[in-house]
Amino acid sequence: MAISAAIQALIAGEQVADSKLSSKLRDELLAEGLLSVISRGSRKSYRVRDVEALKRFLIDKDESYRVFEIKASDSRASMATETGNSKLVMVRSCPGFPVNSYEPIGCFFNGESFMVNPQEGSFLFVAEWEMFTIPEDVVVIGIENMENFRMIRKQRTFFEKYLRTHGLSNKVLFVSRYPQSTDLRRWLCTIPNHYLHFGDFDLAGINIFLFEFQQYLGKERSSYLIPDDIESRLKSGSRKRYDEQYGRYRDIKSDVCELQQLIEIIHKERKGYDQEGYIHML
Template structure:
């Protein structure tokens, strides 16, 4: 199946009319934060927020997009001539996902002990994720925004207070989906640990959790991190972002009481709030 002309245009950095994009794929890319909306009166067009991030997401989603990793001037025949194997274009060069922690966690990788204890200002990237094993009492917190992921020590007090109030273990491994792929979700499905999703407090963020994580992990093994003060914070949130997301995600619902309450508050306030607001800008989290 060939890649559509509209998707090829997006990958080239061009604007594409909304009517030319597949509706389901468009909504998925918007929810992932990969598209920007450009208004032309009552009409909408879209362009990639980050072309490389869009390509990474698409190539992991469907093998047909992997051909996009080859330059237009590079055919399979020429690739075979250069490397002796045309199938090399089907291989992702860097599978896996980043991990972080503010306290040492002894894990296992490829059957050997693997200590996760990154120095402040760094994090680790697990590529052989199928052999990555963590202690069963560790809570996995998935962080959507990279700034929050990099600065976990600056949010330590926030996380510790939340985990204690919800009777979770205080042993935490932080993970990220960057670059966007299904590797993280597939790893989560292979382990018994509870997954706690920390994303933006908006309809698109909740959609990502419900569609990309909870439907695969189930309600017993996954939940959305909802701070106690989120209602007051939403009052100073972004009305513009709520309005942009409303048409696509206005009918989103959850049968988890706390998450549905968050959805109700977002609709009542007609605002969205970024998770970066919880960075305390204190490296010790005190």
């Protein structure tokens, strides 16, 4: 597959007109938060927010996005040995995803037990995720926003109350999709644990859950974290966020009653609410 001129322009940091991008890829990149929208009247164009994150997303999506034909096992080190320049190819030097916890969680790596218990202000990164397993009674909470992920201790009371109210285990491992890739989802598909998604309370956030997680994990194994007070919080949310997302995501629906109710509340209030608002729930 040839890399399109539009993708090359985005990677070069250039602005790209809406008409130059395929609608499917555009919607995926917007859902991932990789594009910023530039509007001039009825015309829209896009600029990439983080070039490296875009490269990682594209490479993980399709190996054809590599600059050269190389084996997936090749590394930057081997490229540097052969060419003297490790940056000639877009190889993912560090696959995987970060993990965090506010209390010790006994896990396994390559069959050997180890404790996930990062000091406050730090977290661990699991690179060889195929070797990583956790006890079946641990709930995996995926956090979309890195600020929330870093500051889980300032949300501990909030999480514990939610888990208790919904009959879920109080043993929790927090994970993040940063950097954007499918590694986290692929790992989740290999374990039986329940996955609880904590994202923004807007249409785009729900879309990410539905199409990046639930459709792969199923409704029995995955759920969206919906706080009891979200309706009142949405009243003070962002109208601009809702308006920007409405055209693209207005038709999303869920046959899970609680999630469909959240979608209807968002439409009723015509606002979106950032998950960072729950950081200081002590």
